[in-house]
Amino acid sequence: MMSLNELKEMIEKELGALAFKVDSEAPNLIIINVEAPNLFEVAFKLNHMGFDHVKVVTGTDYPIEKKIELVYHVSSYTNIDLAKVIIALKIRLDKSNPKVKSLVKIWPSAEYLERETYDLVGIIFEDHPKLERLLLPSDWDQIPPLWKDFKIKTEGIDA
Amino acid sequence: MVFSITRSLKSFGKFLRRILIRIIEKRPIRDIRDWGISYSLWPAHFTTACCGAEFAAASAPRFDAERFGFLPFTSARQCNVVFIEGTLSRKMAKAARMVFEQMPEPKFVIAMGACPIDGGIFWNSYNIVLAHNILPVDVYIPGCPPRPEAVARSIMMLQDKIKKMGGAKYDELK
Amino acid sequence: MSEDKFMQVLIGPQHPGSGHMRFIVKMDGDIISEFEPDIGYVHRAVEKIAESKRYIQIVPLVERPILADTANINLGYILALERLLGIDAPPRAQYLRTLLAEINRIHSHLYGLGIHGIMIGSSTIFMWCFADREIWIELAQELTGARITYSYMIPGGVRRDLPNGFNEKLSKAIAYMEERLKDYEKIFINNPVVTARLIDVGIIKKDDAIKLGIVGPNLRASGVAYDVRKIEPYCAYPEIDFDIIVRKEGDAYSRVLVRFEEIKQSMKIVKQVVEKIPSGPIINESYLKLIPPKLREKAEQTGIWKMPAIFINLKPRKGEAISRVEAGRGEVTHYIVSDGSPNPYRFRVVTPSFRNLIAFKYTMPGHRLADIPAIYGSLDYFPPSADR
Ligand code: SF4
Numbered sequence: 001m002m003s004l005n006e007l008k009e010m011i012e013k014e015l016g017a018l019a020f021k022v023d024s025e026a027p028n029l030i031i032i033n034v035e036a037p038n039l040f041e042v043a044f045k046l047n048h049m050g051f052d053h054v055k056v057v058t059g060t061d062y063p064i065e066k067k068i069e070l071v072y073h074v075s076s077y078t079n080i081d082l083a084k085v086i087i088a089l090k091i092r093l094d095k096s097n098p099k100v101k102s103l104v105k106i107w108p109s110a111e112y113l114e115r116e117t118y119d120l121v122g123i124i125f126e127d128h129p130k131l132e133r134l135l136l137p138s139d140w141d142q143i144p145p146l147w148k149d150f151k152i153k154t155e156g157i158d159a
Numbered sequence: 160m161v162f163s164i165t166r167s168l169k170s171f172g173k174f175l176r177r178i179l180i181r182i183i184e185k186r187p188i189r190d191i192r193d194w195g196i197s198y199s200l201w202p203a204h205f206t207t208a209c210c211g212a213e214f215a216a217a218s219a220p221r222f223d224a225e226r227f228g229f230l231p232f233t234s235a236r237q238c239n240v241v242f243i244e245g246t247l248s249r250k251m252a253k254a255a256r257m258v259f260e261q262m263p264e265p266k267f268v269i270a271m272g273a274c275p276i277d278g279g280i281f282w283n284s285y286n287i288v289l290a291h292n293i294l295p296v297d298v299y300i301p302g303c304p305p306r307p308e309a310v311a312r313s314i315m316m317l318q319d320k321i322k323k324m325g326g327a328k329y330d331e332l333k
Numbered sequence: 334m335s336e337d338k339f340m341q342v343l344i345g346p347q348h349p350g351s352g353h354m355r356f357i358v359k360m361d362g363d364i365i366s367e368f369e370p371d372i373g374y375v376h377r378a379v380e381k382i383a384e385s386k387r388y389i390q391i392v393p394l395v396e397r398p399i400l401a402d403t404a405n406i407n408l409g410y411i412l413a414l415e416r417l418l419g420i421d422a423p424p425r426a427q428y429l430r431t432l433l434a435e436i437n438r439i440h441s442h443l444y445g446l447g448i449h450g451i452m453i454g455s456s457t458i459f460m461w462c463f464a465d466r467e468i469w470i471e472l473a474q475e476l477t478g479a480r481i482t483y484s485y486m487i488p489g490g491v492r493r494d495l496p497n498g499f500n501e502k503l504s505k506a507i508a509y510m511e512e513r514l515k516d517y518e519k520i521f522i523n524n525p526v527v528t529a530r531l532i533d534v535g536i537i538k539k540d541d542a543i544k545l546g547i548v549g550p551n552l553r554a555s556g557v558a559y560d561v562r563k564i565e566p567y568c569a570y571p572e573i574d575f576d577i578i579v580r581k582e583g584d585a586y587s588r589v590l591v592r593f594e595e596i597k598q599s600m601k602i603v604k605q606v607v608e609k610i611p612s613g614p615i616i617n618e619s620y621l622k623l624i625p626p627k628l629r630e631k632a633e634q635t636g637i638w639k640m641p642a643i644f645i646n647l648k649p650r651k652g653e654a655i656s657r658v659e660a661g662r663g664e665v666t667h668y669i670v671s672d673g674s675p676n677p678y679r680f681r682v683v684t685p686s687f688r689n690l691i692a693f694k695y696t697m698p699g700h701r702l703a704d705i706p707a708i709y710g711s712l713d714y715f716p717p718s719a720d721r
Pocket of ligand 1: 244271303305
């Protein structure tokens, strides 16, 4: 039985300089901040450690900093100790050119999650086996809907 | 020669049909026909959103919509009701329109749930279509999701409507 | 080999065996060579809308995608929110949450079993499952006041206390269901037609299941003993004794069996919950303080609590939280990013059906066209929940 902090140290040692910040948050979250070019390598190492599937892929838009944050939440099925924690693997991308290497080769489970993120947040995953519209109609021609500058009606006086 | 014969036959056929419609539209026969239609409402198997869960419950034993002659059926060609079960997304709206167009006359539309009426909880979504924009809705069922009893009630309302206002439409023949 | 050898078949969205989605199938004779699910027919932008709503308004919103299993997805959202708010529900509320979650799991499994039954042509099991599902829906209705959209869990507790006479009804329902499940075994589980159609069909091997990130009963049917209720116990699960049902085969039949056995386990849990349930308040003390004493007195008599007005202005701390719960169809993950305002900055929910979607693409090829409904039903896929 490994505690969260031990695991965090282990990951820090394993990743070394690849990750520029590793945080842990009770009860079960470890956050790894990575530079975009290192993402693939970090993912490879994590997969080697036993984190075998992706739970969530999230893209969040930060319009003021002109960045999009991409988060992979990964965990394990095979290793009970690792299954108890969730790793959040974070990178920041430029909003003008949100491109990153796809992790489908490492975690096949990310296929549809990445495709959805491409669809709704507009991040382009290079080397993805099938990067096409998934949820939106195929003739969608506006900006990605989960960007903050895509406005929907809200309640209140401006409705 | 042949041409004129077929033409006269055709016009004779039209004439015959018109007379038949006239007869059918007369009182006792019309009533019998509308009674027949109202007890054989067959919706196409077409689930559009989450209200489908309650629709399934309505056609299951506890609520048993089949006692009103309401039997979900596989192919749109053999059906006469489109049952909009909740939200129509943009993709689904196209499909709904297609299903509706495939069905033979007379056909009816029941829209279930708050979503097809005005969007319901998803009123400010970017991807929904309101039912009345694409289909001529006969009966709306409010609720999110409506209870199966409400589904049964909507069927009875549609039956009443058919009995009162006549089920068949002969637009292209008149 | 020429291209003409393949035929493309489009199934759905108006098709009894497709649900709210479309399959783009490439056929080689009668054998599927490529299978692509085309979803998005029920995409209603839950994540975007959530950004325009207050935290408490999202409770009914997250329920809508998984209408057959609302209690569990609601629970996941509340757990994530509570992590951000830094509060906890009192023990009685934890038990009540577990109770509703398990009742919901039972009727969600019955739903899946029934739909699967009618897909492979056994209308009897559809009729039976949907009739028996009503019993559990009625119990939940007694507890919460709604048939399937409960919105029962609120931050810091639950909305209502156990009604009078609930325990007797529950034990009656359990006794009935236990008898009933024996009939199910006779007419469905051991039916030669069913076994012929399901055994050795749609096999997901253990390695593949892990690689593809399948969740829920589908994962456990492939031999992975992963259940969030054991891995990261929440609510009252740490104090309750139950087993994870695991099977090795990974075929459609074993998925049905896992679901079937889980109904029994859920009944076992429900039984323990009503036995062990402690007394006490059902909402966190810090919220309870805000209710005027008169209202509080009345609420204590009736067991129906009016939500304190503070809920409309809940402002969690800045930061993010992730929660996972085991819903009927598998693991639900909620991820909330808060910027300290009353609306979430980013709300993300990944539902079990969306995670299972990938299984279609990789299990279907190699099977016959007629196997599609058998495999589809066995995955217990609920399209609105995948599209959100
Ligand atoms: S009315 Fe409610 S239950 Fe029905 S489709 Fe809309 S959100 Fe779903």
